[in-house]
Every structure is written in C-alpha cells, then in structure tokens.
Amino acid sequence: xxxxxxxxxxxxxxxxxxxxxxxxxxxxxxxxxxxxxxxxxxxxxxxxxxxxxxxxxxxxxxxxxxxxxxxxxxxxxxxxxxxxxxxxxxxxxxxxxxxxxxxxxxxxxxxxxxxxxxxxxxxxxxxxxxxxxxxxxxxxxxxxxxxxxxxxxxxxxxxxxxxxxxxxxxxxxxxxxxxxxxxxxxxxxxxxxxxxxxxxxxxxxxxxxxxxxxxxxxxxxxxxxxxxxxxxxxxxxxxxxxxxxxxxxxxxxxxx
Ligand code: URA
Numbered sequence: 001x002x003x004x005x006x007x008x009x010x011x012x013x014x015x016x017x018x019x020x021x022x023x024x025x026x027x028x029x030x031x032x033x034x035x036x037x038x039x040x041x042x043x044x045x046x047x048x049x050x051x052x053x054x055x056x057x058x059x060x061x062x063x064x065x066x067x068x069x070x071x072x073x074x075x076x077x078x079x080x081x082x083x084x085x086x087x088x089x090x091x092x093x094x095x096x097x098x099x100x101x102x103x104x105x106x107x108x109x110x111x112x113x114x115x116x117x118x119x120x121x122x123x124x125x126x127x128x129x130x131x132x133x134x135x136x137x138x139x140x141x142x143x144x145x146x147x148x149x150x151x152x153x154x155x156x157x158x159x160x161x162x163x164x165x166x167x168x169x170x171x172x173x174x175x176x177x178x179x180x181x182x183x184x185x186x187x188x189x190x191x192x193x194x195x196x197x198x199x200x201x202x203x204x205x206x207x208x209x210x211x212x213x214x215x216x217x218x219x220x221x222x223x224x225x226x227x228x229x230x231x232x233x234x235x236x237x238x239x240x241x242x243x244x245x246x247x248x249x250x251x252x253x254x255x256x
Contacts, residue, residue, distance in 0.1 A: 011078070013165070015072075015165055016165035016168065016169070063172060063173050063175060064169060064172070064173055065095070065173065066090075066091070066095050066170065066173050066174070069166060069169045069170055069173060070090050072166075073088065073090065073146070073166055075088075076088055076146070076147070076162075078162040078163075079147075079158055079159045079161075079162035079163070080158070080159065081145065081147035081148065081149060081155075081159050082147060084147070084148065084150050085106075085111055085147040085148055086111045086112055086114075086148075087106075087111060087112070087113070087114030088114070088146050088147055089105075089106040089110045089111065089114055089115060089116050089143060089146055089147070089148075090114075090142070090146055090170075091116060091140060091141060091142030091143075091170055092115050092116055092140070092141050092142075093136065093137060093138070093139050093140035093141050094137060094138055094139060094140055094174075095140070095173065095174060096174065096175075097138065097139045097140035097174055097176055098139075098176055098177045098178065098245055099134070099138075099139045099140075099176055099177070099178050099179075099180065099241065099245065100139065100140045100141070100142070100171065100174055100176040100178075100179045100180070101117075101125065101139060101140070101141045101142075101179075101180045101182055102142060102143065102144065102167070102179060102180070102181050102182060102186045102190060103116060103117060103121075103141070103142070103143045103144070103182045103183065103186055103217070104143060104144055104145070104154070104155065104182070104183055104185040104186050104217070105143045105144060105145040105146075105147070105148060105149050105155050106143060106145075106146070106147065106148040107119050107121065107148065107152055108148070108152075109122070110122070110148065111147075111148035116141045116142055116143050117141055117218070120219070120222055121217070121218040121219040121222065122218070124218035124219070124221050124222060125141070125182070125218045128218065128234065128238060131235070131238070131250065131252070132238050132241075132242055132247075132250070133242075133247065133248060133250050134247075140170075140174050140176065142167065142170055143167075143186075144160060144163065144164075144167060144185065144186050144189050144190075145159050145160060145163045146163055146166065147159075147163075154185055155185070160189060171210070176210065177210075177211075177244070177245060178210070178211050178212075178213065178241050178244055178245060179207060179210055179211070179212045179213070180212075180213050180214075180215060180237075180238075180241060181212055181213070181214045181215070182215065182216075182217045182218060183197060183215075183216065183217025183219075183220065184196070184197040184217070185217075186214075186217075187200050187201075187212075187214035188200075190207060190212060191205050191207065191212060191214070197214060197215075197216060197217075200214040201213075201214045201215050201216065201233060201237055202233065202236065202237060202240075203240075204240070204244070211244060213237050213238075213240060213241050214237075215233070215234050215237040215238070216230050216233065216234050221234065235252055
C-alpha cells in the first residue's frame, strides 16, 4: 500500500535534518521548525511554502558534494515513482555553476538516458543556453522530481515531498548565483506560490538570497512558432539573468 503523504514527508524531513546535522548544523531557526511542523500537520497544502522556507537554512552550511547527495539517494524507493522508472535522473553539469536550471521532472528520453533535458525539450534548452553564450557543461541542470511521472503528468504532493530534500541539498551544494525555474510547475514549487507563470516570469523573485527567474518551459516553446512572443519573452528573461551575472548579452533581433 502507498505510504501516506505525512509518512513520506516525515521520513524525508528526518533524512534532510540528519544531512544538515552531518554538515555541521546543530540547530534550526524557529521559523523553519514551525514550517516543518505545519507541513506535517496540514499535509500537502503546506508543502510549497514549507519547502521554500526550508531553503533559508543552508546558506551558511559546509557544502556536501553532489556525489554524496546522489549516493544518499541510492536506489531510491521513497515514493511511488520508483516503480515506473528506468533510471533515476539526478542532475548534470558544473558542480560549481553560477547558474542552475530547474525543470519539472524527467520525461521518456530522460528516464531512458538518466540525464535531464536530453529529449526534444532538452534540445530547446540547449539552444537557449547556447544563445546565452554559455555551454551546457558550464551550468547545472536538474528537476524538482528525479523519477519520471507516468504519462508525464505533474508530480504529486507526496512525490515532491519525498524528493524535495534532495533538490534542496543539490541547490545548497552548487550554491548558484541565479536559478532559472523552467515552467509553471518548477516555478510554483520553488517559490511556494500558485501564481501563473505568465505573472511570475520577467522578474526576479527572492529565494532566501538566491534570485530566481521563472520562465516558460522549453516544451511550451515547442508548441509555439519560432520567433513568436514566448520565445522573445524567454530571451528577455535570460538577458536579465546574464545582466545579473555580469555576462555579455548577445544581440538578438526579431525577424518579424
Ligand atoms: N522536462 C523537464 O521538466 N525536465 C526534463 O528533464 C525533461 C523535460
């Protein structure tokens, strides 16, 4: 029988706290403790804000390596997505990247290859990264959940709860200067909001000190004509990211 949301959340939380303790932390701010308690009492409804709040903790921690975090996931069976996966898709790229892209969860190609954004949407993401004057190996790419949701449905609350501690630890470990949240799901989950992506994109949101730029998901761009409005909106978002990183913004001109 599937574990209840609270059981999964409690064991994920326990694991995350043990990892924090191992990293040298011997106490948590009261605000975090009360959020965690609220998560356990209220269940999935409290998840996004509890998750965003927990991210406040890590900045002054000694960073764990991505290898260690991957190792602690092991042959993960913490949620029901484990049953349907071919490969767990942890993340790829530069462990010290200044820029991290966070997607939703692996699709079919990613599940087969064990790497995020290698399918059609990945090709679009690669083009975005190249247009920014960067290389895929320079940035870090990961997802909110590490295993493919069946039929590419949105990840469910218990699945996010099981995976969230690992995403938090990855973000702590890489410690980027900017995070780009790809699409509605990643943006809403990271920022703890239900606001539409069209409202969230185009400006930086504070993620406890780390600026987050939400933008449209690459697969949304696949459903739009090249050179259409959404392409240019994503480009404007990425230009802001480059400016924040004090990197040159390549000149782009709209064809029509
Ligand atoms: N879509 C995502 O959100 N992540 C992937 O890794 C691939 C497609």
